[in-house]
Amino acid sequence: MTATTPIAAPGSAIGRVSGPSLWARLSQGSTVPILLVLAVIFVIWYAFTIYLNARWQFQVFDRAGAEFTAWEFIVGTMSQDRPVLPAPHQVAVELWNTIVGQNITSRRSLVYHAWITLSATLLGFLMGTLLGMGLAVLIVHNRATDRSLMPWIIASQTVPILAIAPMVVVVLASIGMTGLVPKALISTYLSFFPVVVGMVKGLRSPEFLQLDLLRTYSASRWQAFWKLRFPSSLPYLFTSMKVGVAASLVGAIVGELPTGAAGGLGARLLAGSYYGQTVQIWSALFMAAALSATLILLVGLVQRIVLARMGGQP
Template identity: 70%
Template structure:
């Protein structure tokens, strides 16, 4: 078994993960030690190095929680409570996931439509594309509160404002990827379609779109991950009481660093699952098109 592990791709991953965990534990002891030493000093307690390590890894509100504390918190808030409870991390994950998927869907559709217009219309290429690029120079933390306030003023609350923030972030990689993909056919291929007297629509569906599909799914992997970031950021200025962003805020207000890290780990796991699902869709689409891996 060890030999198969060494011959495969899993061994480097295991080594890197083990190194990260070891470094994490070392920094946990280092960062939590000053507080623990103060506790010993105030209580006039005799202690050893083993006591210090044990106690720094078991603090209730550590500066940096240990990995086992984060995993225990995730287990307690996922398995130990009902998924519909507001104390459940799964409940908060579902709230954030809803905004993420809606924003990702809108952003992908908008990105594809803009890319088609940019490729087929010279005026849009010269006017819209620079604005698309310029839009990403505005920090999302600055624009998110304005989006929320404006939409609340016109009566739009709840899921949509957070989804639009996700849309703002996710449409950009789709636009860039699709423009590159739709322009990827070579000149000789376009000339061949003109030789066949193909219409613009036929050229698009028979040549440009199949060529752009790999670019689309690659950009969607980036878009779905950044859409999750947008959903979390969108929950921060709204005073939301549900969602991973609200979980992060509550943890920072009350100094619950273990809660903060468990929410971060759940967000990372959710992003990995979403990217994996897009990758699965990518492989299925290529297989349907007859492309061999």
């Protein structure tokens, strides 16, 4: 007699195939590592908040002449009005109050200041990208330009932006140009360099055999540029644009510092440093970081769409 294998009824424990648990699925991805890193950052942040604010808190209790417990001391270091290092929850409350709790047209709103900085960032990024692409095309197609211009482009980035920004603002103000344009030009100065380097690398990425094949078809330099060089440079271009848009935001913020502008994240940072409002400084920094991350994600989204429509790998 041969033994027969019993057939499990539908829904029975034997018939069900147990899949990986929720924790196993999360562990295989990037969710758990990211959460662990964030948890470590918050623990370190809170620890330094207690350490850096402890001196002032000791003085507060000494002047009051009151006894205190360890818990009261810890709570006190995390609830100071002008702490040396604000606690994460203080920054979160400030972000909520200045983003959600204020009208976006109010000067107390971070959205209002972020929009002023964003307008200069986008204008500077646009000018820097166009300038960088134009210089890259000249460098690749003209050997004299490559030898004469490229060293100066590299040398231009050795000058600290903090030294250039005040001069740009003062010179342009003397001829009546204030507001958006000076900040945009400073953003252009920082954003064009990565675009030049990336675009030159991309335009030179086609192999010699590919270029030789186009010559056999009697393709002109213009046709070789549009049919081969430019499509090959797009991955390099978008990668450099991600760096350029972040640098453009930095340039816009730096450009707002020497002007004493009435609006912008740079003006928000400057006002916070004048009056010792460290919570305001940190909230503006977080807003700038969120703005930079959003711009980089948007450039990445455009990259995926463009490369997918061209049939390439996004």
